[in-house]
Amino acid sequence: MVVVIDGKAKAASVIETVREAAAGLEQQTGVKTGLAVVIVGDDPASHAYVNSKSKMAKECGFKSVQHTLPEETTQADLEALVATLNADASIHGILVQLPLPKHLDSVPVIQSILPEKDVDGLSFVNAGKLAAGDLETGMISCTPAGSMLLVRSIHGEDLSGLNAVVIGRSNLFGKPMGQLLLNANATVTMAHSRTKDLAAVCRNADILVAAVGRPQMVKGDWVKPGATVIDVGINRVPAPEKGEGKSRLVGDVAFDEASAVAAAITPVPGGVGPMTIAMLMANTVIAAHHASGKSAPKF
Numbered sequence: 236m237v238v239v240i241d242g243k244a245k246a247a248s249v250i251e252t253v254r255e256a257a258a259g260l261e262q263q264t265g266v267k268t269g270l271a272v273v274i275v276g277d278d279p280a281s282h283a284y285v286n287s288k289s290k291m292a293k294e295c296g297f298k299s300v301q302h303t304l305p306e307e308t309t310q311a312d313l314e315a316l317v318a319t320l321n322a323d324a325s326i327h328g329i330l331v332q333l334p335l336p337k338h339l340d341s342v343p344v345i346q347s348i349l350p351e352k353d354v355d356g357l358s359f360v361n362a363g364k365l366a367a368g369d370l371e372t373g374m375i376s377c378t379p380a381g382s383m384l385l386v387r388s389i390h391g392e393d394l395s396g397l398n399a400v401v402i403g404r405s406n407l408f409g410k411p412m413g414q415l416l417l418n419a420n421a422t423v424t425m426a427h428s429r430t431k432d433l434a435a436v437c438r439n440a441d442i443l444v445a446a447v448g449r450p451q452m453v454k455g456d457w458v459k460p461g462a463t464v465i466d467v468g469i470n471r472v473p474a475p476e477k478g479e480g481k482s483r484l485v486g487d488v489a490f491d492e493a494s495a496v497a498a499a500i501t502p503v504p505g506g507v508g509p510m511t512i513a514m515l516m517a518n519t520v521i522a523a524h525h526a527s528g529k530s531a532p533k534f
């Protein structure tokens with residue numbers, strides 16, 4: 236029987252650790268962990284994500300600040316806001332929700348966030364630390380960090396001898412995920428849209444991580460028998476069976492087919508999704524500990 240990996244339960248246990256760590260820090264030092272989330276424009280999906288981030292921060296006992304900026308915000312205004320948050324000692328984590336509206340250039344905005352407040356792990360300093368194998372002093376991007384906790388719940392800390400395939404090579408997910416798997420001694424293949432015979436590459440994976448953004452693209456016969464499948468996709472597709480105009484969420488993996496072959500698999504929803512927010516809270520409380528000269532909790 237396939238193990239359906241319970242991301243909700245794992246995320247809840249991460250959140251509990253965060254809550255305790257935040258309370259402990261406040262009791263010891265008087266420092267309240269602070270997270271600022273910035274969103275520009277009106278994209279409804281982004282607003283839903285950001286609202287749940289702000290809400291969870293409150294539930295963790297953080298100071299939670301949300302800046303909602305209009306679509307017509309200028310590059311200079313957005314960078315000025317980041318500069319203000321950088322200088323605000325009560326804010327330990329800054330997240331600028333991506334994607335930004337088309338007229339804004341995300342690179343200088345993201346790179347202007349102080350690395351020690353970059354809870355997305357996107358600054359060149361944090362990306363470089365991860366690439367160099369420093370998992371202690373930098374910030375690791377939340378979705379790969381959360382996916383890695385799910386991998387570890389199946390395989391433990393050491394992935395020696397295992398082949399891992401990551402489909403997708405984004406800075407936000409694929410690249411850091413590949414680095415984390417490599418750090419844990421897996422033999423890693425980074426696959427992407429230009430990979431030849433992707434199905435055959437995937438069939439070699441003991442750990443298959445899909446982050447392609449295409450609903451149910453990874454089929455059952457792409458999965459090696461006994462593999463662990465981590466589905467990072469969140470795709471909304473029409474669901475006429477639920478009624479006219481209704482939709483449902485599916486991953487990048489054809490779940491039913493893949494479950495018949497895999498030994499462990501993450502569902503969508505309820506797999507990687509809840510881990511992303513949990514790890515954002517984890518990164519924020521880690522940043523608050525670093526800023527206060529205290530040793531940070533481990534996840």
Ligand code: GUN
Nearest residue numbers: 330331332333334355377
């Ligand atoms: N948009 C979708 N996922 C993310 C994320 O993890 N961080 C940011 N900043 N934007 C996102």
